[in-house]
Amino acid sequence: MNKSLGCFLLMSTIGILGGGTVVAQIAIPAPKQQKPVALVGGTVHTVSGAVIPNGTVVFDNGKITAVGANAAVPAGAERVDVTGKHVFPGMIDAYNSMALGEIGLGAPGTIDYAESGQINPNARAEVAVHPESEQIPVGRSGGVTLAVVCPQGGLISGLSAAMMLEGWSWEDMTLKAPLGLIVHWPTMVYTPNPFSQQTKEDWLKRRDENLKLLSDAFAHARAYMTAKKAEQAKGVPYHDTDPRWEAMIPVLEGQVPVVVNAFELTEIQAAIAFSEREKVRLIISGGIDSWRVADQLKAKDIPVIVTDLQSGGRRWEEYDVMFSLPKRLQEAGVRFCITSDRSGANIRNTPFHAAQASAYGLDRDEALKAVTLYPAQIFGIADRVGSIDVGKDANVVIANGDILEITSKIEQVYIQGRKTDMRDKHTRLYEKYEEKYRQIKNIK
Numbered sequence: 001m002n003k004s005l006g007c008f009l010l011m012s013t014i015g016i017l018g019g020g021t022v023v024a025q026i027a028i029p030a031p032k033q034q035k036p037v038a039l040v041g042g043t044v045h046t047v048s049g050a051v052i053p054n055g056t057v058v059f060d061n062g063k064i065t066a067v068g069a070n071a072a073v074p075a076g077a078e079r080v081d082v083t084g085k086h087v088f089p090g091m092i093d094a095y096n097s098m099a100l101g102e103i104g105l106g107a108p109g110t111i112d113y114a115e116s117g118q119i120n121p122n123a124r125a126e127v128a129v130h131p132e133s134e135q136i137p138v139g140r141s142g143g144v145t146l147a148v149v150c151p152q153g154g155l156i157s158g159l160s161a162a163m164m165l166e167g168w169s170w171e172d173m174t175l176k177a178p179l180g181l182i183v184h185w186p187t188m189v190y191t192p193n194p195f196s197q198q199t200k201e202d203w204l205k206r207r208d209e210n211l212k213l214l215s216d217a218f219a220h221a222r223a224y225m226t227a228k229k230a231e232q233a234k235g236v237p238y239h240d241t242d243p244r245w246e247a248m249i250p251v252l253e254g255q256v257p258v259v260v261n262a263f264e265l266t267e268i269q270a271a272i273a274f275s276e277r278e279k280v281r282l283i284i285s286g287g288i289d290s291w292r293v294a295d296q297l298k299a300k301d302i303p304v305i306v307t308d309l310q311s312g313g314r315r316w317e318e319y320d321v322m323f324s325l326p327k328r329l330q331e332a333g334v335r336f337c338i339t340s341d342r343s344g345a346n347i348r349n350t351p352f353h354a355a356q357a358s359a360y361g362l363d364r365d366e367a368l369k370a371v372t373l374y375p376a377q378i379f380g381i382a383d384r385v386g387s388i389d390v391g392k393d394a395n396v397v398i399a400n401g402d403i404l405e406i407t408s409k410i411e412q413v414y415i416q417g418r419k420t421d422m423r424d425k426h427t428r429l430y431e432k433y434e435e436k437y438r439q440i441k442n443i444k
Contacts, residue, residue, distance in 0.1 A: 027137040027424060029168050033417030036060040038073040039398065042082035047089050047373050048387035057087055059394035062416035067388055088368075088403045089388050090145025090395035090413065091350050094305050094337050094375035095259075095285055098147045098163065098344030099133035100125065114153025118210075119217045122247040123158025125149040126177045129170045135344045137424035140165040142348030143403050143410045145395040146175060146385055148375070149344075150182050150259070155214055157182040159247060160259065162381055164395075166415040175393075179379050180259035180283060181251045186210040188266035218278050221248035257281035257379075259305070265289040272296065283378060288313065291325055294332035303335035303378045306370075307342050309353045320360055326370060327361035337375035338367070355404040367404060393417075 037059055044055035046067060058066040058073060066072060073079060102110035112128040114120075129149055139147065145165055151158035161177035163170075186207050190200050224245035230236045250256040260271040263286040272293075275282035284290055287304040288311075290297060297304065306326055313321040329336045338357055340350045350371050358367035376386025384393050394417040401408035413420045 026132075027140075027421035029131075029166055029172070030415075030418035030420055033060065033062050033394070036065070036074045036077035037080060037394075037414070037417065037419075038071075038077045039080050039082045039087055039396065040073065042085040042087045042398065044087045044388060045089075045368065045403075046388040047369055048389055054083075055087070057388060057396060059396070059414070059417045062394055062418070064388060064390050064392050064394050064396075067390060082398055084400075085411065086399050086401060086403065086408075087388070088143070088397045088399065089372045089386060090397050090415065091143050091371045091403070092146045092148070092337075092375040092386065093139070093144050093339050093347040093350045093371075094148045094378065095150055095160075095307050095339045096147050096342055096344050096347050097152060098135050098139060098149050098165075098347055099129045099131070100149065100151070100344060102130065102133055102135070114151055114157060116153075118154040118213055119156050119244065120151070120154055120158050121156045121181060121217070121221070121245075121251075122243040123151050124161065124177065125151050125159060126161035126163060126170050126174045129161075129163055129173060131167060131169055131173060133344070134425045135347070136165050137421065138345075138426060139347040139350075140413050140415075140420055141410055141422060141424045141426065142350065143397045143399065143413065144347050144350050145397070145413060145415050147344075147347055148179060148379065150180075152182075155184055155186070155210055156217055157184065159256070162379065164415055166418060166420050175384065176379075176381055178247075178250065178256050179381075180257050181248065183214070183258055183260045183271075185260050185262040185267045185271050186214075187264070188270055189264065214274070217244075218248070218252075221245040222252055225249050225252055251280055252278075254279075254281055257283050259283045259285050261285045263288045263308075265292050268293055269296075272300065272302065275302075276300075288322065288325070290334070291328040291332070294329060294334050297329075298333045301335070303337070304329055305375075305378070306336055306338045306353075306357075307340075309338060309356060310341065323356055323360035324362075326357040326367070330362060330366055335374065335378060336370065337378055338370040339375075351404050352406055355406070358404065364404070 039057045044052040052069055055069050056071040058071055100113050115123045147163050148160055149163050150160040159178035160180045160182055162175040162179050163173045164175050167173035190203050227239045258280050262268045262271045262284055282302050285305040286307050290304045309322055311322055338354045340346045340353055354367040354371045358364045373386040376382040385395055394414055396414045398412040399408045399410050
């Protein structure tokens with residue numbers, strides 16, 4: 001390494017402020033857990049069971065090994081006194097675009113949300129995740145340890161992945177992939193728009209074309225799967241591999257669910273009918289009107305990812321129609337979870353969306369489960385994450401209060417037992433401008 005490059009890399013990592021203050025600029029991924037760690041004396045919110053006052057959580061090799069009021073601390077373990085603190089499982093944001101885009105429209109080179117075209121089932125979110133994204137440490141500072149990263153664009157966007165908010169590379173960060181096939185259901189009802197030159201006839205034609213594209217994609221994938229399986233029989237010729245349809249085989253076989261972005265009533269009903277025709281597992285994402293078909297969703301065991309809790313709903317509806325959506329789903333027996341606003345930059349707000357649902361009638365314990373255990377159950381990863389239980393990954397958050405309260409501070413996060421770096425862009429800016437006013441005060 002030449003001297004100038006070395007200096008550049010050093011200054012990219014460390015910023016030197018006036019007065020000799022040194023502020024680290026980049027959060028550094030932690031090494032794998034080296035020895036047992038015991039969090040002792042805190043209030044442990046297991047989520048799957050009772051709250052344990054003055055509890056102990058022990059983890060080793062990235063896994064939780066003991067939980068309880070009298071859990072034994074292994075010899076040689078690092079004891080962390082968390083007396084007066086609260087210990088929670090790491091939160092899960094179940095639908096977002098974390099680390100797929102950084103700056104926005106002004107810098108398209110930093111954006112990798114979507115592939116071109118309408119049908120891209122082979123697009124994999126995990127390989128596009130940028131481990132150096134500023135969104136990762138910011139989300140981690142909010143108590144989120146796992147993000148379900150979803151591609152965007154087109155009708156079939158691609159495959160989502162469960163990504164840990166810690167690691168040197170996307171391979172390090174991937175907990176499970178593929179997690180779901182992302183589909184954007186076409187709007188079903190025409191709404192006149194005085195600013196659009198498109199006629200109703202043109203709109204209906206495009207909608208029907210999109211619906212046919214979706215149906216044809218699944219038909220092609222099913223025919224491809226049949227042809228590939230038939231190759232094993234004697235005399236059947238080899239069929240060229242098509243990455244698009246190859247990616248859909250686990251979906252057609254029921255191993256991977258279809259996550260359909262459907263908001264209004266007609267969209268949800270159409271998506272349900274489509275899933276039954278295609279015999280695929282369905283998860284509704286968005287679901288503004290899901291409470292209107294709650295009986296149908298419950299009967300078919302179709303879960304809902306509530307993604308637009310703070311959108312406010314339509315102008316003609318009650319002001320709290322979205323705020324109370326989780327409560328309505330819970331009362332109807334529909335499985336659900338709560339996310340932030342789909343943006344990777346805002347997953348730090350995940351707990352506050354759950355808190356708002358709690359403020360509008362959802363039981364507080366249910367609200368906490370909606371951002372921890374419930375998304376894990378919906379995506380089939382509850383054996384690894386979502387609660388503080390023996391055998392699960394040591395994704396643990398230490399806070400000075402209720403994690404759903406905006407006034408509480410996340411003091412430390414462990415991901416698979418690794419003590420994560422709690423610095424992020426927000427803390428760096430705070431330190432920078434704190435130093436600015438310290439200098440001004442000294443000058444005066």
